[in-house]
Amino acid sequence: MVLENRKGDKPIPDNLNKVLNNLQLLALQKAEGFGWKLKFVRRPLFQEVVPVITDPSGDKIGILERNGEINMHPDTRIRQSYSPIHLHRSIVAILPAIADIAGAVRTDEIYGAAATVYAAARPVGR
Secondary structure, three states: OOOOOOOOOOOOOOOHHHHOOHHHHHHHHHHHOOOOEEEEEEOOOOOOOEEEEEOOOOOOEEEEOOOOOEEOOOOOOOOOOOOHHHHHHHHHHHHHHHHHHOOOOOHHHHHHHHHHHHHHHOOOOO
């Protein structure tokens, strides 16, 4: 497992039932029924934990509040981690602009290069 936290902790602690309260655990269970997943639990020093969930596409985030409600408009900043599929989508989205800047190079060559980048970034076994 790749550790994403600066402190070296796992993104999701093993003792989740001791980190989250009953209302948060219930809200998480309900959200998981709709395909949402717990992305990580922020554990700032001297502050309450901040459990962050994402929708199935990974585009939306929510915070599991202490009262069990899901805050869909959190005031927290999340570092973006780029999965290969998000990287691929980003590359494909900017390809026309790259082709335009490059002087109308053949678009199929640019898409081919993007496919190569995607294949290289994609983890083995996926």
